[in-house]
Amino acid sequence: MSSDAESAPVFARPPVTLREVAAAAGVSVATASKALNGQGRMTAETRERIRETARLLGFRPNSLAQSLLRKRSFTVGLLTNDTYGRFSLPLMAGVSDALVDKGVSVFLCNVEDDQRLGQLHVEAMLDKRVDGIVATGKRIDRHLPVDLSNLRIPVVYAFTQPDPGAVGLVSDDAGGARLAVEQFVRLGRRRIAHVAGPASFAVVHTRADAWRDVLKENGLAAGEPLLGAWSEAWGHDAVAQLFGKAGREGWPDAVFCGNDQIARGVIDALRERGIRVPDDVGVIGFDNWEIVAEATRPPLTSVDMNLASLGREAGLALLSLVDGHPAAPGIRKLPCRLVVRQSCGSPP
Amino acid sequence: MSSDAESAPVFARPPVTLREVAAAAGVSVATASKALNGQGRMTAETRERIRETARLLGFRPNSLAQSLLRKRSFTVGLLTNDTYGRFSLPLMAGVSDALVDKGVSVFLCNVEDDQRLGQLHVEAMLDKRVDGIVATGKRIDRHLPVDLSNLRIPVVYAFTQPDPGAVGLVSDDAGGARLAVEQFVRLGRRRIAHVAGPASFAVVHTRADAWRDVLKENGLAAGEPLLGAWSEAWGHDAVAQLFGKAGREGWPDAVFCGNDQIARGVIDALRERGIRVPDDVGVIGFDNWEIVAEATRPPLTSVDMNLASLGREAGLALLSLVDGHPAAPGIRKLPCRLVVRQSCGSPP
DNA sequence: CTCTTATGAGAAAAGGTTTTCTCAACTGGG
DNA sequence: CCCAGTTGAGAAAACCTTTTCTCATAAGAG
DSSP states (O other): OOOOTTSSOOTTSOOOOHHHHHHHHTSOHHHHHHHHHTOSOOOHHHHHHHHHHHHHHTOOOOHHHHHHHHTOOSEEEEEEOOSSOTTHHHHHHHHHHHHHTTTOEEEEEEOTTOHHHHHHHHHHHHHTTOSEEEEEOSOTTOOOSSOOTTOSSOEEEESSOOOTTSEEEEEOHHHHHHHHHHHHHHTTOOOEEEEEOOTTSHHHHHHHHHHHHHHHHTTOOOOOOEEOOSSHHHHHHHHHHHHOSSOGGGSOSEEEESSHHHHHHHHHHHHHTTOOTTTTOEEEEESOOHHHHTTSSSOOEEEEOOHHHHHHHHHHHHHHHHTTOOOOOEEEEEOOEEEOOSTTOOOO | OOOOTTSSOOTTSOOOOHHHHHHHHTSOHHHHHHHHHTOSOOOHHHHHHHHHHHHHHTOOOOHHHHHHHHTOOSEEEEEEOOSSOTTHHHHHHHHHHHHHTTTOEEEEEEOTTOHHHHHHHHHHHHHTTOSEEEEEOSOTTOOOSSOOTTOSSOEEEESSOOOTTSEEEEEOHHHHHHHHHHHHHHTTOOOEEEEEOOTTSHHHHHHHHHHHHHHHHTTOOOOOOEEOOSSHHHHHHHHHHHHOSSOGGGSOSEEEESSHHHHHHHHHHHHHTTOOTTTTOEEEEESOOHHHHTTSSSOOEEEEOOHHHHHHHHHHHHHHHHTTOOOOOEEEEEOOEEEOOSTTOOOO
16 A cells, blocks of 8 residues: 555645545545544544545645635734844744744744835735734834834734834833842942943833832932943943042942943953952843853853743734734833843852 | 725725725726736726726735735745844845845744754745745754755755755855955965864865965965864964964964954954054954954954845845746855955055 | 434535636728 | 627636535434
8 A cells, every 4th residue: 555646756746735635535625625624524434534645645735725715824924123133033033933833924024224115015914914913123112114003903013112002012121120230239239330321222211210229229329320332332431431530449349231242341341450350340231142241251141131032922912913812002011031140240 | 086995994894805996996807807917908998997996995916816826925935043143134134135026025934953843834834835945044064954855846045055956055155265364465464373163164174275275375384273163262262372382473463263253352362462453463253243343442354254145146046946947056155255344454 | 104303425605816718899891 | 781800898717725505315203
């Protein structure tokens, strides 16, 4: 019975259709369909025979035909403007991960910051009848260059500014900052500085506020955060500002940085000044960009925004909307976690 | 005539079908289809009336129905195992870029190094009748954990090991290395060392061979490359090896590094030893990872593999295969380019 | 033995579009 | 006035699957 149906050239031959399975099994397409889907009534023998035939022929149902009928394409679009991808990629991987098991595939749409490109991608997705869209970007406080507000299909915003009334998922930046600062407090640090990113980013203020709050809650002095850029160079400059003054007793004993690049700059600058990390000064970064955090000397303690989880949650939220379950609109904040390495020091 | 057909709630209403357009224009669906596609014969007046009706109703043809009939889904799959995405993302952006203008959308499939996940994604893509697949990975000399050899649809390999007889696109690593070393030679450097990545990578040997060739062609002494890891730490260690010996006259006056992280480590280590870059020693990296190259002090000259172009080429090559144009199998190497910053020095 | 009910399986419509035929009406030549 | 040819437009099949009906046949009840 091993007259293998596969010995003929497999490629270049059109896929096996249900009609062919039905013919081979000697039944109608209707019966074949029902047999394979566990629907309808028929003898167990018939059902099994059809299934075996399908298996033998390597039948796989045509998703396009199914979609046309069911009005569900098992396809979603993922819109991003993060070309560089440091944030987008884990997020995308999370979305894809959450959906592939349910048979849902993800269209990748890189729209840069280009209106025309955004329009083009959205139209292509709608034409292909995606079941929904995940919109994601490189910063939480900016809109993508596309209008997704009247779209007839559900949209979930992840790590980007949602439209009013829409479902949005972002990292809990305040919580993340608290984790870092509280870690310092727990380790006995008392003069905790904050070297932040540029003032134009909303998260910079969110994190700075949380930093100040924790200091106050613990009766510690809170000055102003140092606002700058997201770069190593700014980390260097900030160290010059913080540690330039003569009196060593005015120096911070901990620096909470706006991202890992700043932290890297801070640590390098401290080393150049002969200030030891973490003995003299503890340092914590943000983003947990592993390739940077692990190359820093000493390895950098950093706040991780759990972007893959965020992506997974976004994927599941979208799926739930697609299935017709209503979701509370508004922004849901997902917790960060602190990845402790050596730069923050250990308990005294 | 501005009785806007759009004032009713647009969302939650099923998309406009060709049948509705035909009814509204008072013609048959056949005529409507032909009018919109520029096919068939009819009065210019009829054609225009139908088009206007379609425009007014916001008609967009259902891609699923079209695909079913035309046996082309205008969809391709992009398979990658580069979760971290430093290489994949520009490549993916390139593929997507090249295709979006032709109305082709890209399924993103992250398969990690997981057989099961690969299988799952490939089956999902086939079921959705993708027109072709671009396979890409994080290194040129490894296969993805999936078998794409008998697939009935065309496959193009980009930046990953192709199956025999398939079409593959990779960067010209030897050429890239030549660019770097020849730049040093042109700038008058004479003792050019090579701090490479781990021996287990094929590109490490490709680049090392090119490095040696250029040295020989120019009558310069070529020793052995220093094999290590793709890390900053290895860059540090390599400097200790190269510049540890007493006699300053034995020191290299240029270091060609296997990637930008190594280069970063090399430059940092040189600074710590008081050796000036580029005055005493020139440094060139590989990958042109901008965020690293630009943060290095001084900014790092680096070889760029033009991954976005590679992606674009891969997309176009796939499209050409899909259209039935045969392509010569084998590996095509795309040129790199040297991005000159300050770390390599300037003409003497 | 007749009537009802359960059972197994097929026919047909639906989904939205494209394309090939078919056909009526009109034009112009003889 | 008749016939060939052109023109405009519709009918229907096709793509592949799912689902609702319909309909024999067999089984069971009276």
